[in-house]
Amino acid sequence: MSPDIILLIAKAAGQTLHMVAVAAIIGSVIGIPLGVFLATSGRGELFAAPGANRVLGAVVNATRSTPFIILVVAIIPFTRLVAGTSIGTNAAIVPLTIATIPFVARLVESAIREIDPGLIETARAMGASPLQIVWKVLLAEARPGITLALTLTVVSLIGYSAMVGAVGGGGLGDLGIRYGYQRFMPDVMAAVVVVLIVLVQAVQSAGDRLARRFDKRIRPR
């Protein structure tokens, strides 16, 4: 493999990390609160708003059931509005973020629903406000679950980011398609796959380790 190719792979890996990081951060900043709301806005719950809950739930489901590659194409006008262009790494971040938000929201929702409702009642009995309950009880207790949810999100994003190569998004997936497949360079394809595997492996084990550290439910030793 020539030094040029190695440079290309390094550059593509950098683009992938850039897209994944930005989409994961923005997706979490919006997705976590949305997940908390979905988990607490049902009838008789902390922020009871069954109507809003149903509407947001439907939007989340709609976004999640749209195949990612179709989502990328469908929101091109919106992408152009936000990023100023519909091709390139920065443009790819827009659909990646849009797909991440409902993904994170549903995972966070289920992590929060795992929490014993008795803990919410206990906090209410102490005179906690709904926001205090979210901060001190729900997010604190769901921290291991949310860590795993975000790990899964990043892993999925690495996969999704390979797909945006199809619309000129750049990154490892783009490199693999253009050089590995279209120019028939199997060594590039193999290198891309290996880099992706290493990336996913690293993210997963870091996430697992962090979640285990946060989880005090299991007796240590």
Next chain:
Amino acid sequence: MNMAPGAFVAERPRAPTRKAEARGDLPRADLVRIEAVSKVFPAGRGGSEVRALDGIDLSARRGSATAIIGRSGAGKSTLIRLINGLEKPTAGHVHVDGVDVAQLGERELRDIRRSIGMIFQHFNLLSSRTVFGNVALPLEIAGISRHEINARVGPLLDLVGLADKRDRYPSELSGGQKQRVGIARALATRPKLLLSDEATSALDPETTQSVLSLLRKINRELDLTILLITHEMEVVKQIADQVAVIDSGRIVERGGVFEIFSAPVHETTKALLSGLPGFRLPAVLATHLKHDPSAGSRAIVRVTFAGQGGQGRIFSKIAEVAGSDHEVIAGALDEIGGKPFGSFLVSVASPKAGQTVDKLAAGGLDAEVLGHVS
């Protein structure tokens, strides 16, 4: 309330504690007063509405330990949750320290709740926080400074005997230790009232004893009013001075613990008491028990002994009345609310049953014929 040591200190001037004042001539106002409270849960899908509470009147004096006992589904959980406003009554008033909790909005309720501690059957500790962190939680919620929190949590852990577990997580503690953390947490905001929701139901008998004696200590030493719900008479006997028996959303019997134990009136009360040793008929006998006597049958008589001094004489009294023919089948002597209390099952020949009961009653012992065994 152990009376014996009290006799030695009776003449010593007492420190003017709040409790002493309350015991004096000042009127002992009720801390909790529940008036004509009903709670109806609306019909769920396909179901009918549930009347959980139906015209409840109940009060708890300051410094008292009041137990509400009933079977599961009797409405006791709903009742205790009305007191800190976790549930709203459909009708009626719930006064806590003169404020009608049922009329308050959520924001005002939050302030009231900070002056009411609560402990739970399943402890409800945060798994993500250490023992210290769990006890600190209500203080953080109340907006108390870090410095003050540090100063307060230590003594609370000392009080419940967990000073050495300060940095442990709940998963590293036993059930009894978890409940002690729960108690320390409930006391952190220095409440006037402690609500206990089946606090010992998930614990083994030995641990139950130690948690109950901790609660009793808190009740006496901190002059904290305790209101507890339970389905175990044993718990009532250990800790309460007042008891209310609840059945199908109504209070069917209430009064001093000793009075209720020595002379239960309602069937539910009797059924709940039947679990205690000396009340329970051994299973072998229970299956053979007939209502009417037959030739050669023997009557089973329950003799209850309540309050009188010289409990040792109960046996000689029974022997004197029933003659050499009697047999003691089961029995237990105990102390309830500081007074001696006993219950015995005795068998005598069926024809002599009526006369035995009369004579025992004349001698100040409560006796009733439960049935006959052939």
